[in-house]
Amino acid sequence: xxxxxxxxxxxxxxxxxxxxxxxxxxxxxxxxxxxxxxxxxxxxxxxxxxxxxxxxxxxxxxxxxxxxxxxxxxxxxxxxxxxxxxxxxxxxxxxxxxxxxxxxxxxxxxxxxxxxx
Amino acid sequence: xxxxxxxxxxxxxxxxxxxxxxxxxxxxxxxxxxxxxxxxxxxxxxxxxxxxxxxxxxxxxxxxxxxxxxxxxxxxxxxxxxxxxxxxxxxxxxxxxxxxxxxxxxxxxxx
Numbered sequence: 001x002x003x004x005x006x007x008x009x010x011x012x013x014x015x016x017x018x019x020x021x022x023x024x025x026x027x028x029x030x031x032x033x034x035x036x037x038x039x040x041x042x043x044x045x046x047x048x049x050x051x052x053x054x055x056x057x058x059x060x061x062x063x064x065x066x067x068x069x070x071x072x073x074x075x076x077x078x079x080x081x082x083x084x085x086x087x088x089x090x091x092x093x094x095x096x097x098x099x100x101x102x103x104x105x106x107x108x109x110x111x112x113x114x115x116x117x
Numbered sequence: 118x119x120x121x122x123x124x125x126x127x128x129x130x131x132x133x134x135x136x137x138x139x140x141x142x143x144x145x146x147x148x149x150x151x152x153x154x155x156x157x158x159x160x161x162x163x164x165x166x167x168x169x170x171x172x173x174x175x176x177x178x179x180x181x182x183x184x185x186x187x188x189x190x191x192x193x194x195x196x197x198x199x200x201x202x203x204x205x206x207x208x209x210x211x212x213x214x215x216x217x218x219x220x221x222x223x224x225x226x227x228x
Contacts, residue, residue: 032215043207043219044160051215089159093215102148102167103215107159 002027004092006108014116019080021111023090024072030092032103033066033073038110039086048075080115087112119144121220123208129226132198138223140191140208148172149191150209150217151183160207160219166191198227 003026013019025033031052036044050057050064050073057064061080066073077084088111093103121142130136140149148167152160165173166185174183180202182194191208208220 034216036219043221046216046218049216087157091159102150102165102172102211103217104162104165104173105160105217110157110159112157 002030002092002094002106004090004106004108006090006111008111009109010112010114012114012116013080015080015082017080019075019077019084019113019115021075021088021090021113022072023074023092023108024070025092025106026071027092027094028068028071029094032093033064034091034105035064035075036089036091037086038089044089077113080113082115082117085113085115121208121210121218123206123220123223125223126221127224127226129228130195130198131228132200134198135194135196137195138193138206138208138225140193140220141189142210142218142220143189144210144212144218145188146210146212146218147188148211148213149185150211151191151193152207152209152219154205154207154222164193195225198225200227203227 006023034049037047038044050066061078063076090108091105093105124139151163154160163177164183169185180197184192203226205222207222209217211217
């Protein structure tokens with residue numbers, strides 16, 4: 001089965017700095033890689049995702065890069081703000097391959113990001 | 118409606134009680150999921166329903182019993198739980214298996 005490793009487990013930055021979280025996956029069949037942000041006591045919220053036919057995707061201050069050959073993908077947050085403080089989870093799945101309507105997400109262990117004002 | 122909703126928000130139950138968790142979505146998603154999440158850990162998949170049929174059971178103990186009455190509703194029936202079952206129970210849904218959207222969860226405490 002798929003195995004996803006996420007680093008670092010904790011990340012502390014000053015407001016305005018950039019933050020980078022990295023994940024590696026094991027199953028070369030995985031083709032969909034979402035990132036979730038979970039604030040304390042709240043639901044995991046999908047913030048950005050990338051598919052295996054794309055190398056990079058950007059949404060305002062957030063970007064994700066994917067290296068299929070090396071089997072790793074990264075989340076980049078620029079100009080961090082205190083409200084970016086949360087736990088971030090990466091995940092991987094082969095999605096709806098084979099005509100199924102569901103995807104079995106394998107999550108990384110999470111990164112606790114703290115942005116200091 | 119673009120959200121997954123869950124009730125109740127909090128639930129405290131004894132080990133001999135029977136209770137149910139409810140999840141609802143009106144986004145037309147045909148896949149629905151139950152996850153269990155312990156503090157500071159990622160969500161762990163429990164069950165997947167696809168087109169109202171159970172597609173995945175991740176070897177979950179029988180004291181957890183899922184039910185999908187229709188394409189918008191998902192229930193999780195609880196019976197004879199143990200204190201170690203205390204956790205946040207999250208429901209999610211997806212259209213074609215990719216973008217999964219989570220509900221706010223039910224915080225369950227088993228005494």
